[in-house]
Amino acid sequence: MTRTRPGELTLGKTIMTCADFQDRLPELFELKADLSADEHLRTCENCAALVRDLEYIAQQAKLLLPIHEPSPTVWDRISTAMRNEQGSQGGSSKPPVPPPAGR
Amino acid sequence: MSAGASESKPANHHHLRRNPPIVGEAEAIAAAQAGDERAFETLYALHKRRVYSLCLRMLGNVAAAEDLTQDAFLQLYRKIGTFRGDSAFSTWLHRLAVNVVLMHLRKKGLPQISLEEALEPSQDDGPRKDFGGRDLQLSGSIDRVTLERAIEDLPPGYRLVFVLHDVEGYEHNEIADMLSCSIGNSKSQLHKARMKLRDLLRTGQRKETAV
Numbered sequence: 001m002t003r004t005r006p007g008e009l010t011l012g013k014t015i016m017t018c019a020d021f022q023d024r025l026p027e028l029f030e031l032k033a034d035l036s037a038d039e040h041l042r043t044c045e046n047c048a049a050l051v052r053d054l055e056y057i058a059q060q061a062k063l064l065l066p067i068h069e070p071s072p073t074v075w076d077r078i079s080t081a082m083r084n085e086q087g088s089q090g091g092s093s094k095p096p097v098p099p100p101a102g103r
Numbered sequence: 104m105s106a107g108a109s110e111s112k113p114a115n116h117h118h119l120r121r122n123p124p125i126v127g128e129a130e131a132i133a134a135a136q137a138g139d140e141r142a143f144e145t146l147y148a149l150h151k152r153r154v155y156s157l158c159l160r161m162l163g164n165v166a167a168a169e170d171l172t173q174d175a176f177l178q179l180y181r182k183i184g185t186f187r188g189d190s191a192f193s194t195w196l197h198r199l200a201v202n203v204v205l206m207h208l209r210k211k212g213l214p215q216i217s218l219e220e221a222l223e224p225s226q227d228d229g230p231r232k233d234f235g236g237r238d239l240q241l242s243g244s245i246d247r248v249t250l251e252r253a254i255e256d257l258p259p260g261y262r263l264v265f266v267l268h269d270v271e272g273y274e275h276n277e278i279a280d281m282l283s284c285s286i287g288n289s290k291s292q293l294h295k296a297r298m299k300l301r302d303l304l305r306t307g308q309r310k311e312t313a314v
Contacts, residue, residue: 025294026290026291026293026294029294030275030290050301052241053241053301054297054298054301056241056245057241057245057250057269057297057300057301057304058269058297060245060247060250061250061265061269061270062269062270062272063247064247064250064251064254064270065156065270065271067152067156068152068155068156068159068168069151069152069155070151070152070155070168070169070172071169073169074151074155074169074172074173075144075147075151077173078147078173078176078177078180079140079144081173081177082140082143082177082180085177085180085181
């Protein structure tokens with residue numbers, strides 16, 4: 001397979017440069033386009049590696065869903081603060097309803 | 104940017120992991136709106152990890168993250184009466200939590216004061232085009248801890264959009280709504296964040312290789 005250097009022109013045919021391709025990359029990712037058939041990627045190892053890395057980062061990020069848990073004291077503090085606010089409202093247990101904000 | 108000011112439409116997307124139907128949530132919301140503290144505790148139990156994880160990732164500090172989690176749920180307590188169900192409750196709550204985080208960042212006078220600035224770190228921080236240097240490939244080489252650390256090193260604006268989109272699974276229209284920015288801005292920030300992360304991860308790998 002013929003490899004082109006980034007930004008290079010091939011004989012008789014203008015190919016997309018790395019800069020052009022990388023400018024389009026956010027849009028391609030957003031469209032979830034199948035990049036395996038992309039002409040530039042088939043000939044540019046550098047951009048192919050970039051795409052693999054960015055896909056890998058996005059894939060790994062999905063594994064970072066919330067695993068962190070606040071300590072039990074956080075709820076204790078929230079509960080105490082809620083009761084204090086209830087007390088300052090004269091004992092009503094209903095949460096205060098703020099005035100509509102432009103809705 | 105009030106949490107209840109503009110609710111986005113429910114997202115119709117592939118990230119089902121973010122907003123799965125939660126049994127009993129609707130009833131708990133209604134009861135909490137009527138002042139039932141037990142119901143509010145149920146809502147806390149259902150959503151505490153997501154809110155806390157966002158705070159922790161944005162602040163990198165357990166004590167501060169717990170403080171902000173408390174603030175976010177107190178805000179929820181005060182505003183739950185305004186929730187109308189136009190969007191998923193978790194999205195609505197998350198928007199509220201994002202506001203609490205942004206307020207905190209502004210108060211702390213961190214490098215990004217305004218939201219626009221938070222979403223537009225200096226150009227020097229932006230991604231550069233990659234025209235070479237393919238000596239390292241990330242695929243298969245990043246563990247969770249390494250990625251979490253690299254995310255911590257992102258500028259706050261990049262970090263927030265990356266966490267909301269790639270980690271939490273929000274769509275750009277929802278992020279734009281939460282952050283009061285354009286959808287294009289959200290997309291652009293996400294790409295810059297991924298490029299920056301790649302730089303950070305590759306730099307880390309090079310350091311390890313050099314040792």
